[in-house]
Amino acid sequence: MKRATRLAHAGRQPSAHYGMVNTPVYHASTVLFDSLAAFDAASVDPFSGVHYGRLGTPTHFAFEAAIAELEGAHGTVSTCSGLAAIAIAILAVTQAGAHVLVADNVYGPTRKLCDGLLARHGVRCEYFDPLSTPAALAERFTEQTCALFVEAPGSLTFEIADVPALAECAHQHGVTVIADNTWGTPVYFDALGHGVDLSVHAATKYIVGHSDAMLGTVSAVDEARYRAVRETAIALGYCAGPDDVYLGARGLRTLGQRLPVHEANGLALANWLAEQPGVARVFHPARADHPQHDRWLRDFSGACGLFAIELAPISRECLAALIDGLSFYGLGASWGGYESLVLPVDPTHSRSAVAWQADGPLLRIHAGLEDIDDLIDDMAAGLARAGLA
Template sequence: MKNATRLVHAGRRPADHHGMVNTPVYHASTVLFDSLAAFDASNADPFAGVHYGRLGTPTQFAFEQAVADLENAHGAVSTCSGLAAIATALLSVVEAGSHVLVADNVYGPTRKFCDGLLARMGVTTEYFDPLIDAETLAGRYRETTSALFLEAPGSLTFEISDVPGLAATARERGVTVIADNTWATPVYFDAFAHGIDLSVHAATKYIVGHSDAMLGVISCRDEAHFKAVRHTSIALGYCAGPDDVYLGARGLRTLGQRLPVHEANGLALANWLAEQPAVTRVIHPARADHPQHELWKRDFSGASGLFAIELVPAKRERLAALIDGLAYYGLGASWGGYESLVLPVDPGSSRSATHWDAQGPLLRIHAGLEAIDDLIDDMAAGLARYQS
């Protein structure tokens, strides 16, 4: 089955819901049983059937099955946010005294979680250069290493790690490989084919696709990882809201149609920006001038709409003039919705293993679904204000 077909049909069972095309939204806490025997049987297997609202409803299970089918996973577990998915994935494999290896370019809240809650648990986090080679990384493992956490590309600076090479160093030592796959989604990056054990998504972004729900999901390579993640999620009390899960399932149906537009708009915008005098650097993995472009071509089948540019140095008020006058780009966190966004970021403030070298401000740009000519004209006017 091709991805386009799978996105439309995965997780749908109309016959189980009176013929409804979409699995209905189940708002539920208490689940009633016909008999004590049925209640006892339900408690015997928490991975089968519906037991209690927090443990999952048909709405949640349909979404999870769809994601698992798309990613060729044994199973998937949904959570209430992308960060909750990251936390659940890590907590499913660590214990007091564990050591985890984390790429230095990860999503900021991932670092805060590692340096905060995991540290208080007695878990040591060691950050490494995302461009490290496999042989050098192999020397960083300890007897207590339980996880390798990757993000390719990094969500601010867009380095592409040698994911298969780095993953191999972990798998040969029995260390779980976790990857944040939000940028590419399962459509453009086959996580398990590249050595990943747990593929984490901030489904809030491209999977939901409309900036109207908070949602995370973890796809698990095998039954052992699935059970560990599911038990951890239950123990933490994480459960995605039924309406948000429904919006995630709905967003999946058009993901294969939206992503190519994001990709085309992002690349066209990046190519145009590369020619502008106010721009000193464009950081887009799909451009031939990206330092890891060949790795991107080897491992990815496409690009999303998220990339970054570095501007020539200027005072903060010039940056404000650029941003505040934009008509079609919103200023805000997140990305992956239908709308274009721009966000000034400072990667240097959240690095410890590497140094971010930039003279001017860095803007992270998300290319939405608007007409590309409008996006370019709007940005051209903004750059003119920046240089005035």
């Protein structure tokens, strides 16, 4: 099947649900068994069949099957948020005394998890330059190193790690590779095909696509890691709500149509911003001036709508004038929905391996599905209000 067909059909079994095109939402906690023998048989393997609402319903299993098919995974586990998926993936392969190598450009809550909960339970997380060569990375491995966590590109500063090369290096040391693939999505980046063992998504974003559900997924390359991930999710009591899972499955059906619009709008907006006198730098992997553009061309089949710009030095008041008067960009911390967003961010305090250096403020932009002319006109007026036109 071609990608568009796969997105439309993956995980659907109408014949199992009275011909319903979409797998229905099963609101369930208790599941009844016809006999003691059936109950005993179900208890042998919690990874198959329907046992209890927290362990999954047909709604969950259909969505997980679709994601697994799209990622080429042995299996997928859905959970209640992207951060929950990150936590499950790391906890599934660590124990007290473990050492985890983490790219320095990861999502802020990932760093808080590493420096807080994981540290308190004896897991040492060490941050490395996401642009490290395999040789430089190899020097950091110890006998306790069990995981390498990357985010390519980073969702604030957009460096693209050499995932295949780093993954090969990690595998030579017997280390599991975990990647946050939310930016690339299963459509634009084949994480498992590039050496990743556990592909994590904040499905809240592009997979759901409408800013109305919290959802995460972890897809495993093999059965052993899949079982470890599911066992960890069950032990923690992390489960996605059936309505959110349904919205994730619904979002998949249009993902292939939405992403090209996000990509086109994002690139057009980034190209326009690069020509504005008040914009010092544009961080967009699909632009030829991005430092890892060749790597993006090699590994990715497209770009989403998320990128960043560095503005010329301005006061906080001028930045507020830019943002507060925007009509078509919301001020919000998420991305991946149909709406455009802006968010001022400061990576200075969330970097430890490589210092972030910039003269002006960093503005992260998510290009939504609005008309590009409206988005450009709105941003042009904002730059003018800030004295950057």
